[in-house]
Amino acid sequence: MIFFSIEEIFFTLLGYPLSYLEFFGTLTGVVAVALSARANIWSWPVGIVNVVLSFFLFYQVQLYPDMALQVFFLITNVMGWWRWAHPRPGQEDRNRELKVSHMTGSEILWLASVGTAGTLAVGWAAQHVHTWFPIFFTNPSAAPFVDSFITVMSIVTTFYMIRKKIESWIVWIAVDAVATWLYFIRDIKFYSLLYFIFCGLAAYGWYNWHREYRSYGNTSWTP
Numbered sequence: 001m002i003f004f005s006i007e008e009i010f011f012t013l014l015g016y017p018l019s020y021l022e023f024f025g026t027l028t029g030v031v032a033v034a035l036s037a038r039a040n041i042w043s044w045p046v047g048i049v050n051v052v053l054s055f056f057l058f059y060q061v062q063l064y065p066d067m068a069l070q071v072f073f074l075i076t077n078v079m080g081w082w083r084w085a086h087p088r089p090g091q092e093d094r095n096r097e098l099k100v101s102h103m104t105g106s107e108i109l110w111l112a113s114v115g116t117a118g119t120l121a122v123g124w125a126a127q128h129v130h131t132w133f134p135i136f137f138t139n140p141s142a143a144p145f146v147d148s149f150i151t152v153m154s155i156v157t158t159f160y161m162i163r164k165k166i167e168s169w170i171v172w173i174a175v176d177a178v179a180t181w182l183y184f185i186r187d188i189k190f191y192s193l194l195y196f197i198f199c200g201l202a203a204y205g206w207y208n209w210h211r212e213y214r215s216y217g218n219t220s221w222t223p
C-alpha cells in the first residue's frame with residue numbers, strides 16, 4: 001500500500017515533492033480525457049485506473065466529496081465503456097459507436113436545478129461527515145461546498161457525457177476551472193495542473209464533438 005500514500009515520493013520537480021500516487025493519477029487523467037475528447041472508446045478503461053488512484057489521493061487531502069465521486073466515476077466508466085461499444089440501432093456513427101448530439105432546453109434546466117440543489121445538500125453533509133464518522137474521517141472536510149460543486153456537477157455531467165451530449169464539455173470547463181483553483185490551495189499542485197490541462201482538453205472536446213455533429217449533415221440546432 002506504500003504506492004497509494006502521498007508521503008511516498010517518486011521524484012522532486014522544481015522543489016515540489018511528487019508522489020507516485022499524484023504522478024500516475026495525473027498521467028492517467030490526461031490520457032483518459034485526451035482520448036475522450038477524440039471520442040475514443042479507450043478513454044473509459046484508462047479512466048478506471050485514474051479514479052482508483054484519485055480515490056486514495058483525495059482521502060489523504062481531506063477532499064471527501066471528491067473521494068466519494070471516484071466511486072461514482074468507477075461505475076460510470078464501466079457504463080460508458082459498455083454504452084459506447086454497444087449503441088442502440090440507428091445511433092451508430094461511422095465507427096459503429098454512439099453519435100454525438102445536443103442537449104434539449106429541458107435537459108439544460110434539469111442540469112442547472114439538480115446541480116444547485118445537489119451542491120447545497122452534499123456541501124452540508126460534507127461539513128458534518130467528520131462528526132458522524134470520526135473513525136474514518138479524523139479531519140474535517142476542506143472547502144466542503146466548493147468541493148461539493150465539483151462533485152455534484154461532475155456526476156450530473158457524466159450522464160450527459162455517456163449520452164455524448166455536446167454541451168457536457170462546456171460544463172466540464174467550469175468544473176475543471178474550479179477544481180484547478182481548489183487543488184492548488186490544497187497543495188496537490190500536479191492535480192491542479194492536470195485540471196488546468198483538462199480545461200483546454202474540454203474546450204477541444206467541445207470543438208471536436210461539434211465538428212463531428214456537423215459531419216452528420218446538421219448545420220443548426222434548436223434546444
